[in-house]
Amino acid sequence: MTSVGIDRQLRIRRTLEHLRHGTTDEVGDVLPFGPADFTDPEIARREREEIFGRVPSVVASSGELPEPHDFITRQMPRNRVVVIRQEDGSVKAFLNACRHRGAAIEERESGRCRLFSCGYHRWSYDPDGSLRTVTRSESFGDFDKSKYGLIELPVEERHGLIWMVDRVGAPIDVAEWLGPEMDAELASYGLDNLVTFRAEGFDEPVNWKIMQDAFIDNYHIQYAHPNTAAKHVHTNVQTVEDFGRHARMTSARKAIDRWLEEDPGDTDLSPYVTDGHFLLPNSTLLRQPDDHYELLTFRPHPTDPGWCRMEMRLLVPSIEASGLPQAKWERVWEKNWEILLQVLHQEDFPLLRDSQLAVSSADMAGMVLGRNEVVNQIFHREIRKLLS
Numbered sequence: 001m002t003s004v005g006i007d008r009q010l011r012i013r014r015t016l017e018h019l020r021h022g023t024t025d026e027v028g029d030v031l032p033f034g035p036a037d038f039t040d041p042e043i044a045r046r047e048r049e050e051i052f053g054r055v056p057s058v059v060a061s062s063g064e065l066p067e068p069h070d071f072i073t074r075q076m077p078r079n080r081v082v083v084i085r086q087e088d089g090s091v092k093a094f095l096n097a098c099r100h101r102g103a104a105i106e107e108r109e110s111g112r113c114r115l116f117s118c119g120y121h122r123w124s125y126d127p128d129g130s131l132r133t134v135t136r137s138e139s140f141g142d143f144d145k146s147k148y149g150l151i152e153l154p155v156e157e158r159h160g161l162i163w164m165v166d167r168v169g170a171p172i173d174v175a176e177w178l179g180p181e182m183d184a185e186l187a188s189y190g191l192d193n194l195v196t197f198r199a200e201g202f203d204e205p206v207n208w209k210i211m212q213d214a215f216i217d218n219y220h221i222q223y224a225h226p227n228t229a230a231k232h233v234h235t236n237v238q239t240v241e242d243f244g245r246h247a248r249m250t251s252a253r254k255a256i257d258r259w260l261e262e263d264p265g266d267t268d269l270s271p272y273v274t275d276g277h278f279l280l281p282n283s284t285l286l287r288q289p290d291d292h293y294e295l296l297t298f299r300p301h302p303t304d305p306g307w308c309r310m311e312m313r314l315l316v317p318s319i320e321a322s323g324l325p326q327a328k329w330e331r332v333w334e335k336n337w338e339i340l341l342q343v344l345h346q347e348d349f350p351l352l353r354d355s356q357l358a359v360s361s362a363d364m365a366g367m368v369l370g371r372n373e374v375v376n377q378i379f380h381r382e383i384r385k386l387l388s
């Protein structure tokens with residue numbers, strides 16, 4: 001077994017011990033926080049500048065751009081962007097803005113395109129961002145076209161994901177940002193060999209941190225999801241490793257109950273837990289039993305603290321790797337995706353929209369995170385650090 005594997009076994013053992021004793025990992029104290037964190041435009045502005053303008057966050061999975069000239073467009077917290085797979089397989093990102101008078105060079109959310117042309121006066125750009133043609137150039141007049149290519153943003157592809165720092169000219173080093181533990185953990189998963197079965201975004205009238213908080217929370221499962229997630233996952237039974245920025249949380253699945261009395265010995269316990277990874281600033285990666293992954297990302301709105309965009313991705317083993325016939329493979333994952341959507345839309349989103357309305361009430365007062373809400377405490381602690 002690799003050291004990552006041994007480490008995983010020990011961690012799951014620790015989670016099993018919690019279940020046996022009715023305990024969970026805890027931090028030293030409760031953490032008070034206020035409603036302004038989710039409503040104050042000045043805090044939201046600083047988050048865009050000091051967090052998303054400085055540190056890498058996930059913009060897409062590699063599988064969303066499999067071939068050269070594949071692109072996606074996104075509204076990032078600071079910039080509206082287009083991310084394009086290049087001829088040589090690398091990825092580049094640009095502001096989705098024409099250098100003539102600023103119209104979008106691409107309106108669609110995704111597609112494949114060899115030449116991006118602006119709908120306003122039809123200037124066109126190569127996938128590498130250079131300005132190829134200026135229409136009616138004789139009368140438009142002379143200028144240095146090499147200075148009017150698309151404006152490039154820093155992106156890096158690592159662990160099957162595309163990461164961006166949302167600021168022109170900012171350095172990007174995803175390995176450094178992840179740190180040695182999380183970088184090694186993500187590398188051990190081979191995410192770059194997986195297929196992005198589905199990726200979808202939802203604009204919600206909720207601050208991004210209220211959303212993020214709900215997807216690192218093992219305390220709400222049996223109350224908010226009694227007939228869905230709670231059938232499979234225990235509530236308030238979690239082992240957490242705090243890596244300083246990021247954190248790993250191991251939650252006991254109900255199937256682990258078979259080991260409550262019996263000693264599992266050398267049995268591989270991975271199928272009995274969900275390993276969650278909080279990736280500062282705004283993603284949760286869940287590793288589910290049979291080696292598929294759910295990636296949840298929460299991106300602040302560019303101006304309104306009361307809105308965000310959540311993106312959900314389902315990363316699964318390819319048809320070949322799964323050994324399933326194609327129709328069965330599609331059925332299995334389609335069903336899985338539908339369940340995820342249903343839980344999200346029917347159970348999480350209504351609660352979270354209500355939270356946003358509540359924190360927006362004029363006289364709302366302070367709130368508090370428990371000692372058992374370890375990852376939420378890490379998230380809030382790290383956000384405060386980035387803003388200070």
Ligand code: FES
Nearest residue numbers: 098100101118121
């Ligand atoms: S704004 Fe793009 S061509 Fe004029």
Ligand SMILES: [Fe+2]
Nearest residue numbers: 214220224348
């Ligand atoms: Fe939930």
